[in-house]
Amino acid sequence: MNWDDTTDAEAAAERLVGAVADGEDQAVEAALRPKDLGEFIGQEKVREQLDLVLRAARARGATADHVLLSGAPGLGKTTLSMIIAAEMEAPIRITSGPAIQHAGDLAAILSSLQEGEVLFLDEIHRMSRPAEEMLYMAMEDFRVDVVVGKGPGATAIPLELPPFTLVGATTRAGLLPPPLRDRFGFTAHMEFYGPAELERVIHRSAGLLDVEIDPTGAAEIAGRSRGTPRIANRLLRRVRDYAQVKADGLITQEIAEAALAVYEVDARGLDRLDRGVLEALLKLFGGGPVGLSTLAVAVGEERETVEEVAEPFLVREGLLARTPRGRVATPAAWAHLGLTPPRSQSSGNGQQDLFGA
């Protein structure tokens, strides 16, 4: 899946259930970010491992090992990077792969780091090649070669760096060259959150935003949040608006359901686009298999939008499968839309019959 292509990122950000941050998210997220590991909800394994790494470094009076955070958008990578700095009582410098065009940009940042500082490099997979190679040496030997001059007269001046902790974040760990991946002492793979964890995220955010919510309301929003805290927080804000305007402000299950019906986010977190794709697949193509291009035309969307914006979640939810012969709906898809599969499909895997007939 590609989260980086600008048009897809924009298409995804426009959606209420898109995982990429929009302008409003960025404005409120700072206020909702947990400040230390104890406040960080879920991701038990990552938390436990990171806690050990940081505690041990603190006990040794050393700078923590470099940390790589990998996971889908909105799961808490930026949040964790700030927590790492806070737990180490170290300052943090924030930059990103796309912001580092030339090795010189990176050299300037590295040479101005203080001892023990955390350097957060977001979207690290999008760094340029020469910068990447400079980073290898900086991570391993705390040294960079700064090239002065051009052409045959150019000389490399070695520069010592103070020990620092690099925290890299990526939505696409698979794109990192192995030499870079290997230089991280610890890699945290962030998973999607379970419903109970999302409920805790929602209750916590509601408290910070001064929103009244009961447990049934939190459960309802959690179930529609696609395993992603950022989406949970966003849905919470929209439901809060509804509760304020249409009711007395208290978010109950009933209010959450009514509010999210207005925004066309269904009980499983599918929005209009997702449902459009599923509906076309079921109603027009009998559940498939159907080619991606045909399916895209049927829903009036670009191929890329269907493939990169709608499908990943449908596949993750077990509603749609990508097969060599095309897209296929699963029995769960028929059930979710309240439709009855054609007889040859009701066994659960009758696509072959349809096609062979």
Ligand SMILES: Nc1ncnc2c1ncn2[C@@H]1O[C@H](COP(=O)(O)OP(=O)(O)OP(=O)(O)O)[C@@H](O)[C@H]1O
């Ligand atoms: N474990 C958590 N507990 C509570 N809130 C969380 C947690 N993880 C994320 N959040 C909330 O979700 C929002 C998004 O998190 P964050 O910005 O860290 O995601 P990200 O992984 O950096 O996303 P991106 O890939 O888009 O940069 C933040 O506002 C944060 O408050």
Ligand SMILES: [Mg+2]
């Ligand atoms: Mg981030």
